[in-house]
Amino acid sequence: MSGNFPSQCINERAAFKPTQNVVELSVSQKENAKVAIQEILQEIFNIFSKNLTQSAWDGTSIVRFQSGLYQQIQRLEACLRTQMEKELTNPESEDLQLTTQRVKKYFQGIDAFLKENQYSLCAWEIVRVEIPRCFVLIDKLTRRLSN
Amino acid sequence: MMAVLIGPLRFCQLVYLSTLTTTLFSLPEASVINPPQKLTMNSQNFQHNLSWEPGSNTTMPTYYDVMYIGLSGSENKWKIAKECSNTTRLSCNLTKEYEECTYTYIAMVQSITGHRVLNSSILEFSPYRSTNLGPPAVNLTACPTCINVTVKLPATYLKGSSLIDIYQKLDYTITVESFDRKEKIPIKNETSEESFSCVVGSLHSNTNYCVSVAVAASLNHHSIPSALQCIITRSNTQPGYSIIPIINGGLVSLVIGIFLLGLYKGGFICLKSNPWPKALETTNKLHCSVHEPDPENVCSVQIIYKEMEKKEWGYSSDDDSVSDGENSGDYTRRVILGRDPSSHAKSNTFVHQTIDCTSAESSSQATELLSSDAENSEEHQSVIRENESISRVFFHPSSEVNSSSTSELSNSACFNINLNTVMLGDPDKTWDDSATLISHQKDAVDLQDSSASDALESKNFTNTVDVKKPDCHNISHEWQKPSVSDESDASDSEYIRR
Numbered sequence: 001m002s003g004n005f006p007s008q009c010i011n012e013r014a015a016f017k018p019t020q021n022v023v024e025l026s027v028s029q030k031e032n033a034k035v036a037i038q039e040i041l042q043e044i045f046n047i048f049s050k051n052l053t054q055s056a057w058d059g060t061s062i063v064r065f066q067s068g069l070y071q072q073i074q075r076l077e078a079c080l081r082t083q084m085e086k087e088l089t090n091p092e093s094e095d096l097q098l099t100t101q102r103v104k105k106y107f108q109g110i111d112a113f114l115k116e117n118q119y120s121l122c123a124w125e126i127v128r129v130e131i132p133r134c135f136v137l138i139d140k141l142t143r144r145l146s147n
Numbered sequence: 148m149m150a151v152l153i154g155p156l157r158f159c160q161l162v163y164l165s166t167l168t169t170t171l172f173s174l175p176e177a178s179v180i181n182p183p184q185k186l187t188m189n190s191q192n193f194q195h196n197l198s199w200e201p202g203s204n205t206t207m208p209t210y211y212d213v214m215y216i217g218l219s220g221s222e223n224k225w226k227i228a229k230e231c232s233n234t235t236r237l238s239c240n241l242t243k244e245y246e247e248c249t250y251t252y253i254a255m256v257q258s259i260t261g262h263r264v265l266n267s268s269i270l271e272f273s274p275y276r277s278t279n280l281g282p283p284a285v286n287l288t289a290c291p292t293c294i295n296v297t298v299k300l301p302a303t304y305l306k307g308s309s310l311i312d313i314y315q316k317l318d319y320t321i322t323v324e325s326f327d328r329k330e331k332i333p334i335k336n337e338t339s340e341e342s343f344s345c346v347v348g349s350l351h352s353n354t355n356y357c358v359s360v361a362v363a364a365s366l367n368h369h370s371i372p373s374a375l376q377c378i379i380t381r382s383n384t385q386p387g388y389s390i391i392p393i394i395n396g397g398l399v400s401l402v403i404g405i406f407l408l409g410l411y412k413g414g415f416i417c418l419k420s421n422p423w424p425k426a427l428e429t430t431n432k433l434h435c436s437v438h439e440p441d442p443e444n445v446c447s448v449q450i451i452y453k454e455m456e457k458k459e460w461g462y463s464s465d466d467d468s469v470s471d472g473e474n475s476g477d478y479t480r481r482v483i484l485g486r487d488p489s490s491h492a493k494s495n496t497f498v499h500q501t502i503d504c505t506s507a508e509s510s511s512q513a514t515e516l517l518s519s520d521a522e523n524s525e526e527h528q529s530v531i532r533e534n535e536s537i538s539r540v541f542f543h544p545s546s547e548v549n550s551s552s553t554s555e556l557s558n559s560a561c562f563n564i565n566l567n568t569v570m571l572g573d574p575d576k577t578w579d580d581s582a583t584l585i586s587h588q589k590d591a592v593d594l595q596d597s598s599a600s601d602a603l604e605s606k607n608f609t610n611t612v613d614v615k616k617p618d619c620h621n622i623s624h625e626w627q628k629p630s631v632s633d634e635s636d637a638s639d640s641e642y643i644r645r
Contacts, residue, residue: 005253005271010216014223023249129218129251129271136249136275139366143315 005129009122016126019109023136025102028095031083033141036099038076040134043107045069047127050114055124180204182265183211183256188241190278191371193313194304195245197231198238199256199267212257213239219250233259242304248274248313280310280317281371285360287378293348294378296321298360300341311341314364323347326355326377355379 027033045066052062090096110127117123181202189196201209210233214225231239245252252274256267284299298319300310310317321334334347350356356379361372410416 004269005218005251007255007266007269010223010225010253012223013216013218014221017221126218132251132273132276133219133249135366140315142365 005125006122009125012117012122013126015117016113016123016130017109018130019106020102022106022130023133023140025099025137027099027141027144029093030144032093032096032099033144034076034080034083035096036103037138037141038073038080039100039103040138041069041073041076043103044131044134045073047107047110047114047131050111051119052124054119054121055128056121057124180258180260180263180265183258183267186254186256186267186270188254188270188272188277190272190274192280192301192303192310193242193245193248193274193278193308195241195272195274195278196238197241197254197256197270200237202258202265207260208235210235210259211237211239212259213241213254214257215241215244215252215254217245217247217250217252220247225255245272245274246305248305248308250274275313276367277369278367279369279371280364280367281362282373283319283360283362285358285373285376287358287376289378289380291352292350292380293346294323294350294356294358294380295344295346296358296360297344298338298342298362300362309341310362311339314367315339317362317364319343319360319362321345321347322359322361322372323350323356325351326357350380352380 025036027036048062048066048069055062110130114123114127181204183199183202185200187198189198197213199211211231212233213228213231215228216222216225226244228239228241228244231241239256241252241254250273251271253269253271255269258265258267281301283301286297286299288295288297298321300317303310303313305313316337316339318335318337323332323334324330332347334345336345347358355377357375357377359372359375361370363370407416411418
């Protein structure tokens with residue numbers, strides 16, 4: 001899904017201002033990292049389930065992307081249920097709640113941007129450029145899990 | 148009038164249009180200039196080089212500007228790369244411009260040809276996901292069945308950041324293949340260090356293997372593998388590592404040393420010579436003193452025996468003293484030539500040859516006697532010859548005795564012997580038991596009679612002969628011959644003369 005960013009969409013780029021630099025999102029505890037990852041994957045899945053008709057991407061690539069996301073989410077949820085039962089994770093912890101809030105806000109901003117631009121081509125392209133940075137964060141959090 | 152004006156006006160428009168059309172059609176290839184094309188980003192370890200090709204039909208000098216935007220940074224204005232503005236080159240280094248490694252950047256090349264400004268298409272690039280990682284620096288060391296691979300990650304062109312700083316963890320793949328490309332062993336692992344090593348084991352010894360290492364990140368699979376390095380699996384033969392031969396040499400010399408020590412302790416090797424036993428020490432001195440000859444006057448004495456003829460001989464039995472002048476021509480002197488040392492146990496044989504020691508007057512007589520006795524003395528000669536290996540024991544040892552030739556008779560010394568000083572006896576017995584020659588005259592004669600048939604060598608003297616005071620000048624006696632041949636009669640045998 002990488003490609004050439006259309007030059008006409010450059011002007012619209014300024015309209016998109018993410019709530020934060022998602023790469024710098026930090027998680028204090030290892031157990032909270034799993035929760036954060038699961039949250040992020042779920043949100044991405046939700047975003048890319050929206051109206052993609054005006055995007056320049058072909059349907060096969062979209063489906064492949066969605067199913068990959070879905071598999072990872074399912075595995076992570078099973079892992080988290082075990083963790084919850086063992087009471088390794090406290091859903092009430094501040095740090096966990098803070099992280100979850102931040103993730104949710106971030107994706108709400110993306111969703112709003114898409115809506116404002118009626119899920120136009122340029123809007124989707126701008127979102128497409130931003131989402132890979134979420135994966136950088138996920139990669140970072142995954143490494144924290146193995147430490 | 149209006150019709151006249153309209154006519155030329157229309158004609159002018161027609162000319163104008165045709166001229167314009169002609170001009171337009173005449174310049175189609177020359178005027179269409181294409182923007183720069185084929186933008187390519189060549190990135191390695193976060194060093195980014197953008198290159199492009201000029202648009203077709205560009206003949207006039209063209210200047211390029213490289214513009215970029217960091218899309219992730221909410222920017223929407225093109226920025227010009229400082230080092231690549233108004234450049235005629237077809238490449239631009241954007242390492243400094245793409246400083247945020249996780250951003251997605253877009254770049255565009257603007258060409259200025261005269262007054263025409265043309266924009267190229269946009270090239271999107273995300274360094275984090277798209278830069279080529281590697282090649283790493285690889286060092287190989289061999290062991291008998293393994294290879295030790297040391298890998299050092301390349302440096303990045305991002306200021307103050309290494310690959311581990313950016314990616315935290317990298318996956319590496321070591322590919323070990325045999326020289327003939329038949330075996331390929333990929334080894335995958337991950338690292339969090341800038342420099343790491345890995346031992347590839349279970350290899351065949353003395354085989355040539357080639358190794359290549361590639362590094363990659365989880366979100367960046369673009370990698371450049373290291374060049375193939377080949378090594379042979381064998382033990383270290385480096386110059387400073389010949390410890391094993393040195394140890395072997397030391398062990399061998401130690402074993403030899405212990406063996407030699409054991410031999411020495413066991414007495415098989417003697418470093419010192421055996422000291423002379425104390426008991427024999429005095430003997431040593433005695434030996435020297437015993438064997439030291441007394442400085443005595445030793446004279447060569449030759450006693451010559453001659454077979455006497457009756458007629459020529461005559462003697463007086465009662466006279467001890469002998470003088471040279473009394474019987475100058477009638478007596479022969481007997482010289483003992485020596486004796487055979489080998490038969491001294493059996494016999495003390497004195498072989499003598501007679502010599503005529505007459506004065507000058509009777510020298511002719513002596514020669515006559517000599518010649519006449521030549522036949523008779525043959526036997527003696529033979530006997531003498533048998534005892535050729537005679538050594539002088541009693542007399543001066545240095546003088547040699549040659550008893551084989553009668554010609555030597557003339558060279559033999561003539562001298563007077565005082566018989567009072569002459570002793571006959573067995574040299575094996577002590578010299579104390581000695582008797583003078585004269586007193587044993589009769590015994591000697593008796594012996595002669597009884598042993599007439601005996602061989603020369605078998606006779607033993609019972610008397611001792613002692614030359615205590617050899618007086619070389621007074622030899623007055625003839626000595627008695629112990630035994631004679633069978634032919635000799637008692638009367639013809641030697642007699643003792645004074």
